[in-house]
Amino acid sequence: xxxxxxxxxxxxxxxxxxxxxxxxxxxxxxxxxxxxxxxxxxxxxxxxxxxxxxxxxxxxxxxxxxxxxxxxxxxxxxxxxxxxxxxxxxxxxxxxxxxxxxxxxxxxxxxxxxxxxxxxxxxxxxxxxxxxxxxxxxxxxxxxxxxxxxxxxxxxxxxxxxxxxxxxxxxxxxxxxxxxxxxxxxxxxxxxxxxxxxxxxxxxxxxxxxxxxxxxxxxxxxxxxxxxxxxxxxxxxxxxxxxxxxxxxxxxxxxxxxxxxxxxxxxxxxxxxxxxxxxxxxxxxxxxxxxxxxxxxxxxxxxxxxxxxxxxxxxxxxxxxxxxxxxxxxxxxxxxxxxxxxxxxxxxxxxxxxxxxxxxxxxxxxxxxxxxxxxxxxxxxxxxxxxxxxxxxxxxxxxxxxxxxxxxxxxxxxxxxxxxxxxxxxxxxxxxxxxxxxxxxxxxxxxxxxxxxxxxxxxxxxxxxxxxxxxxxxxxxxxxxxxxxxxxxxxxxxxxxxxxxxxxxxxxxxxxxxxxxxxxxxxxxxxxxxxxxxxxxxxxxxxxxxxxxxxxxxxxxxxxxxxxxxxxxxxxxxxxxxxxxxxxxxxxxxxxxxxxxxxxxxxxxxxxxxxxxxxxxxxxxxxxxxxxxxxxxxxxxxxxxxxxxxxxxxxxxxxxxxxxxxxxxxxxxxxxxxxxxxxxxxxxxxxxxxxxxxxxxxxxxxxxxxxxxxxxxxxxxxxxx
Amino acid sequence: xxxxxxxxxxxxxxxxxxxxxxxxxxxxxxxxxxxxxxxxxxxxxxxxxxxxxxxxxxxxxxxxxxxxxxxxxxxxxxxxxxxxxxxxxxxxxxxxxxxxxxxxxxxxxxxxxxxxxxxxxxxxxxxxxxxxxxxxxxxxxxxxxxxxxxxxxxxxxxxxxxxxxxxxxxxxxxxxxxxxxxxxxxxxxxxxxxxxxxxxxxxxxxxxxxxxxxxxxxxxxxxxxxxxxxxxxxxxxxxxxxxxxxxxxxxxxxxxxxxxxxxxxxxxxxxxx
Numbered sequence: 001x002x003x004x005x006x007x008x009x010x011x012x013x014x015x016x017x018x019x020x021x022x023x024x025x026x027x028x029x030x031x032x033x034x035x036x037x038x039x040x041x042x043x044x045x046x047x048x049x050x051x052x053x054x055x056x057x058x059x060x061x062x063x064x065x066x067x068x069x070x071x072x073x074x075x076x077x078x079x080x081x082x083x084x085x086x087x088x089x090x091x092x093x094x095x096x097x098x099x100x101x102x103x104x105x106x107x108x109x110x111x112x113x114x115x116x117x118x119x120x121x122x123x124x125x126x127x128x129x130x131x132x133x134x135x136x137x138x139x140x141x142x143x144x145x146x147x148x149x150x151x152x153x154x155x156x157x158x159x160x161x162x163x164x165x166x167x168x169x170x171x172x173x174x175x176x177x178x179x180x181x182x183x184x185x186x187x188x189x190x191x192x193x194x195x196x197x198x199x200x201x202x203x204x205x206x207x208x209x210x211x212x213x214x215x216x217x218x219x220x221x222x223x224x225x226x227x228x229x230x231x232x233x234x235x236x237x238x239x240x241x242x243x244x245x246x247x248x249x250x251x252x253x254x255x256x257x258x259x260x261x262x263x264x265x266x267x268x269x270x271x272x273x274x275x276x277x278x279x280x281x282x283x284x285x286x287x288x289x290x291x292x293x294x295x296x297x298x299x300x301x302x303x304x305x306x307x308x309x310x311x312x313x314x315x316x317x318x319x320x321x322x323x324x325x326x327x328x329x330x331x332x333x334x335x336x337x338x339x340x341x342x343x344x345x346x347x348x349x350x351x352x353x354x355x356x357x358x359x360x361x362x363x364x365x366x367x368x369x370x371x372x373x374x375x376x377x378x379x380x381x382x383x384x385x386x387x388x389x390x391x392x393x394x395x396x397x398x399x400x401x402x403x404x405x406x407x408x409x410x411x412x413x414x415x416x417x418x419x420x421x422x423x424x425x426x427x428x429x430x431x432x433x434x435x436x437x438x439x440x441x442x443x444x445x446x447x448x449x450x451x452x453x454x455x456x457x458x459x460x461x462x463x464x465x466x467x468x469x470x471x472x473x474x475x476x477x478x479x480x481x482x483x484x485x486x487x488x489x490x491x492x493x494x495x496x497x498x499x500x501x502x503x504x505x506x507x508x509x510x511x512x513x514x515x516x517x518x519x520x521x522x523x524x525x526x527x528x529x530x531x532x533x534x535x536x537x538x539x540x541x542x543x544x545x546x547x548x549x550x551x552x553x554x555x556x557x558x559x560x561x562x563x564x565x566x567x568x569x570x571x572x573x574x575x576x577x578x579x580x581x582x583x584x585x586x587x588x589x590x591x592x593x594x595x596x597x598x599x600x601x602x603x604x605x606x607x608x609x610x611x612x613x614x615x616x617x618x619x620x621x622x623x624x625x626x627x628x629x630x631x632x633x634x635x636x637x638x639x640x641x642x643x644x645x646x647x648x649x650x651x652x653x654x655x656x657x658x659x660x661x662x663x664x665x666x667x668x669x670x671x672x673x674x675x676x677x678x679x680x681x682x683x684x685x686x687x688x689x690x691x692x693x694x695x696x697x698x699x700x701x702x703x704x705x706x707x708x709x710x711x712x713x714x715x716x717x718x719x720x721x
Numbered sequence: 722x723x724x725x726x727x728x729x730x731x732x733x734x735x736x737x738x739x740x741x742x743x744x745x746x747x748x749x750x751x752x753x754x755x756x757x758x759x760x761x762x763x764x765x766x767x768x769x770x771x772x773x774x775x776x777x778x779x780x781x782x783x784x785x786x787x788x789x790x791x792x793x794x795x796x797x798x799x800x801x802x803x804x805x806x807x808x809x810x811x812x813x814x815x816x817x818x819x820x821x822x823x824x825x826x827x828x829x830x831x832x833x834x835x836x837x838x839x840x841x842x843x844x845x846x847x848x849x850x851x852x853x854x855x856x857x858x859x860x861x862x863x864x865x866x867x868x869x870x871x872x873x874x875x876x877x878x879x880x881x882x883x884x885x886x887x888x889x890x891x892x893x894x895x896x897x898x899x900x901x902x903x904x905x906x907x908x909x910x911x912x913x914x915x916x917x918x919x920x921x922x923x924x925x926x927x928x929x930x931x932x933x934x935x936x937x938x939x940x941x942x943x944x945x946x947x948x949x950x951x952x953x954x955x956x957x958x959x960x961x962x963x964x965x966x967x968x969x970x971x972x973x974x975x976x977x978x979x980x981x982x983x984x985x986x987x988x989x990x991x992x993x994x
Binding site: 041043151 | 753778
């Protein structure tokens with residue numbers, strides 16, 4: 001190394017290196033960048049890399065000529081390369097190779113340096129570049145590694161903080177939850193329990209941790225609880241939910257809604273059992289109380305209709321385990337009278353007493369005594385020995401009630417009617433059983449009460465039939481299922497037709513033709529008789545008009561007691577007569593003798609009004625009602641219809657003399673009072689002859705004609721004009 | 722047991738991280754041996770991988786320059802990884818000091834490192850979020866603070882989508898990210914693919930390496946990649962191999978390996994005028 005040379009070169013280069021030296025360096029940079037580019041990871045373009053390397057080339061060229069010579073710039077160049085992301089160790093040979101081959105060629109000013117000097121300096125610069133590169137790379141690597149480690153640490157800290165925050169949050173959830181939470185290992189030992197759980201059990205959290213959930217057996221556990229738990233413990237079930245009781249240390253019972261879940265580890269192996277418990281003790285008590293209130297009668301404390309129905313449903317369901325059942329359906333006779341006359345307070349006390357008596361005489365676990373209505377009680381027996389057991393129970397009940405009950409200082413004797421239904425369960429549904437019991441109880445009542453009756457299918461069927469007919473009556477009227485037949489009334493003096501009795505029939509869509517005895521009592525009972533009667537009246541009056549040529553034939557229409565007392569009887573009748581346009585004398589209303597017995601003047605007023613209008617009034621079924629003959633003159637009647645029972649004796653030959661005398665007497669009495677006499681049930685010629693001889697005015701019966709349709713009647717009997 | 726959504730994600734430094742592998746390809750030392758080991762195996766399976774990454778880096782730079790030249794100076798760079806050099810904000814702020822950049826990465830280490838590097842620059846921030854949850858990104862305080870969504874934004878998805886499996890519905894996520902962007906916004910996207918490069922094993926070996934890393938590698942056809950631009954108008958020269966997108970110098974000088982994969986820029990339609 002020659003210091004003098006360096007000084008010379010240094011003095012010369014800044015100015016004289018000039019364009020030629022710059023061109024050389026540019027060329028050097030280009031060669032350099034081509035060699036280095038493939039080995040770098042820089043995102044610079046080739047041109048940019050060349051521009052980047054150009055000043056570095058200049059620095060190297062300057063260093064080559066510097067005086068005194070220092071290789072230090074080589075170190076800077078090495079560092080600059082690393083800073084430009086030329087960080088691959090593979091790049092270094094390329095960097096140095098180009099410097100070795102081209103720096104002196106393109107970067108030295110000819111003549112300033114000896115060839116040896118130039119190469120020696122170039123070599124030393126290369127050493128420095130290598131050192132600078134290595135050092136910078138090492139620094140950079142260390143710095144990046146440190147930065148990365150710090151970043152990893154920071155990231156981990158962040159995660160840990162987040163985990164901590166998360167755990168704190170969940171710890172708080174666990175700790176402050178109002179729901180009880182317990183975590184047990186697979187052996188059942190509680191590892192952790194929160195405050196809510198400890199409070200539920202009345203233990204400290206510490207004590208809770210010494211418990212084993214397998215010990216928490218309670219006699220009231222649902223049968224499936226421990227099976228479910230075993231399945232969970234074996235890993236066959238992931239969770240279940242049950243209502244479960246626990247014994248508290250103070251002896252009380254804790255009822256919980258328990259959800260037990262299986263917690264598995266990452267491999268899926270059962271690891272922990274998580275119990276979530278909600279204290280439902282209060283709610284359960286409330287529920288039980290509400291349930292009790294909903295199923296028991298407030299007054300007597302007996303099970304009510306709801307509970308009775310549930311029990312009955314259960315017993316009657318096939319597979320219930322009960323093979324027979326017995327039911328006593330009891331209704332107090334005349335209870336309404338007690339309430340009405342002595343007041344509800346007394347009635348209530350009586351019911352309480354009845355309930356006590358019934359309970360005392362029937363109390364066994366297989367019997368359910370219930371109050372199922374106002375004064376209705378029922379005793380339901382599971383698996384009775386037989387009908388006799390139920391019947392004897394009914395007798396015992398009646399006997400228990402027979403001893404007078406003291407209420408409010410009064411001795412009240414209680415009578416009751418009992419309907420018994422007994423049979424195999426599964427045959428009848430609850431509704432059928434109750435209906436049968438009801439029908440049977442009413443049979444007992446109809447038979448005088450204070451007795452029991454046992455259900456039998458025939459009675460039930462009749463009652464059901466009545467019930468069904470009653471239910472269908474209103475629709476029948478709307479659907480025109482009723483029709484009329486007519487039976488002629490024959491004038492005995494000349495054997496000619498004097499009028500016709502209209503008789504109502506029901507053309508039932510299922511049962512066919514039904515006579516009035518099947519449905520008139522039902523219509524009378526329900527009140528339908530009023531519209532039905534009005535229909536009959538109108539039909540009959542209209543019909544009779546169509547037969548008439550000279551004048552309308554008189555028609556007889558029956559009036560029932562209820563019609564008789566209906567306020568619209570008079571206006572309705574007048575309206576019909578006026579609408580059709582016939583004289584009142586064309587109508588005869590037949591009223592049974594019994595309907596008029598005991599009638600006072602007010603009650604007779606409508607009939608009088610009709611009679612005064614000119615409507616005939618016939619006293620039907622005369623002779624059956626024990627009427628006071630003296631009263632006959634007070635009645636608005638114009639005709640007596642002698643009951644067929646009196647004429648039956650006249651069918652025989654010779655006639656029963658008592659009957660003959662009797663009819664004779666009535667006829668003479670009637671005639672004396674100005675009443676005509678009609679006889680019913682005339683079936684033979686002999687009978688007809690006798691009755692004519694006895695002075696009867698008109699007659700009807702099969703001897704003359706059976707009831708027939710309007711058309712037939714018109715054909716056979718209507719005056720042809 | 723699966724990690725519930727609310728639990729913080731843990732860090733497992735024993736799993737190779739795609740962002741640290743990327744740093745290694747780019748000659749950085751922000752990586753651990755586990756990352757370098759995976760990266761070396763990836764390079765064995767796909768020689769030239771570092772060059773491909775470098776090419777992507779160069780594309781990123783060109784795309785940023787293009788964006789700034791179009792007047793777009795807000796950048797949302799998703800999957801930014803470890804900022805080794807030539808980062809979006811460096812390039813963008815060199816052109817316009819007011820440029821704003823929000824980086825997004827789901828790698829906690831990359832996020833922590835970015836935070837350290839970016840501290841002090843008020844125009845740049847990083848969001849710890851996942852591309853697969855676009856709302857987390859869009860509703861992040863960083864995006865709200867730095868980006869004005871009423872003005873165009875360059876959405877950068879460079880060398881990211883080949884790490885998103887179809888089951889995570891990347892097309893839907895891109896659409897969701899693009900929806901709130903103003904008209905004139907740019908979608909800058911590159912996607913790795915064996916298509917266009919020299920024939921190899923179709924990327925099977927590489928996929929094998931990445932299947933053990935923090936994200937698997939998904940290979941998509943050019944057509945499928947093109948669908949990421951639905952709703953965007955491609956700017957010239959369209960979706961092309963990475964070095965051919967507006968090259969600074971003749972791409973023919975490049976190593977053949979870097980021609981695998983696609984890059985493109987789309988402009989969101991609806992810009993008035």
